[in-house]
Amino acid sequence: MATIKDVAALAGVSVSTVSRVINASGYVDSKTGERVLAAVEALDYRPSRIARTLVTRRSGTIGLILPDITNPFFPEVARGAEDEAYRHGYNLILCNSDWKLEKETLYLGILRQQCVEGVILVSTKLTEERLTEECRSLPPLVVIDRTITLDIHSISSNNVGGAALATKHLLVQGYRRIAHIAGPASSISARQRLEGYHRTMAEAGLPVDPALVVEGDYRLGGGKKAMARLLALTEPPEAVFCANDMMAVGALEQLQESDRCAPADMAVVGYDGIDLTRYVHPRLTTVIQPTYQMGERAVQLLLETIKGNESFQHIELEPRLAIGDSSVRRDGP
The missing domain is CATH 1.10.260.40 (lambda repressor-like DNA-binding domains)
Incomplete structure (x- = not known):
């Protein structure tokens, strides 16, 4: 050579x-x-x-840390980031943290050693105090899918508003005993969706039975377990809003295994708008996040910072409701 x-x-x-x-x-x-x-x-x-x-002093490389590459939501973020990075002559290094704090910290160190020019982080574990410490030795950083108060670029969607869209849709259909399969309590987005659910129920003058709020793990198996708990109640809910689509698919699967179906026995609404829901029967009603745009915009913010723009931005994108067959009453509300 x-x-x-x-x-x-x-x-x-x-x-x-x-x-x-x-x-x-x-x-x-x-x-x-x-x-x-x-x-x-x-x-x-x-x-x-x-x-x-x-x-x-330029590597032409950006690091991307995601919590779960098997969840279709995150590859769509990665695709948006990779496409935008490629357009500007940059490569992308992808790291999968498995929702673990120690792996997030490990990969931040590895990316630092690789001399990446910027890092995009989807983190549910790192506190703002820890992020402040990490930023002292990191290149420009953009945090995705969480609201943040630090001088760090962040991109999220309106989780409270998106949860309100889902819950209001079920109320309009005439459901009143509405359950929520929440995401992990450590996740800021999960807490915000739980807040949107509670706020919308309160605005409708409907108390929430604590037994109707079950914490899941953003995975298909977590949705199945949560639905099994709801079905075991003396008075099961009429409808359930799931904090993400993976758990909603798991919930639908548990319904079917219990010889029940949506929406006849229980309406189901998800959150994210992942492609997987196109192959689910019945077609899932879901709140669609602008996932690709999150990754795309994250790279744009990084490149602006690399060029010397020190004005930090906190961007909140708006989700939208896509009505499928899993939540609409066939006999009307």
């Missing part, structure tokens, strides 16, 4: 001249530059990314 010294020898110039040509980091007359580039092509020279990073 050819080295920079081989290129310099073939072109008849110094190593520093080759470096200036390759990195466009200083003046080199046109004839010398052409001679260097011809030598690069002749030797099929490939500069070391690590060496180039040390010289230019």
Whole structure:
């Protein structure tokens, strides 16, 4: 494999001249530059990314830490980020934290060592105090899917408003005993969706039976277990709003295994708008988040910061309700 010294020898110039040509980091007359580039092509020279990073202080790489790559919500975030990074000549390093604090911290350290130019973080575990500590040694950072008060870019959707859309839809259908399968208490988005549910029920003048709020884990299995608990109640709910689509799919599966169906026996509404719901029967009513745009906008914010823009932004995108067959009364409200 050819080295920079081989290129310099073939072109008849110094190593520093080759470096200036390759990195466009200083003046080199046109004839010398052409001679260097011809030598690069002749030797099929490939500069070391690590060496180039040390010289230019630019790696052309962005890190993305997600909690669960098996949840279809997060690959859509990654796709938006990767597409936007590619458009600007950047690569993306993907890390899966498994909802674990120790893995989030580990990957932040690894990305720091890799000299990434920016980090996009979807975190449910790191406190704001811990994020403040991490930011002292991190490149520009954007946090996705949580509201934050620090001087850090953040992007989220209106979780309280989205939960209100779901709950109001069930109320309009005539359901009154409405349950909520919540996300993990450690998740800010889950707490906000729980708040939206409680607030909407209160505005309708309906008390919430504590037994109707069951904590899940944002996974399909968690939705099944939560639905089993609701079905075991002396007075099961008429409808259930699930804090994400994965749990909603699990809830529908548990209904079917219990020889019941939606919406005849219980209406079901999800949250996220993942592609998986297109293949579920009945078609799931869900709150669609602008997931792709979250990843796309995160990269845009990082690039603005890398270019020197120090004005931090906290962006909240609006979700929308998509009505399927899992929640609409066939006989009308």
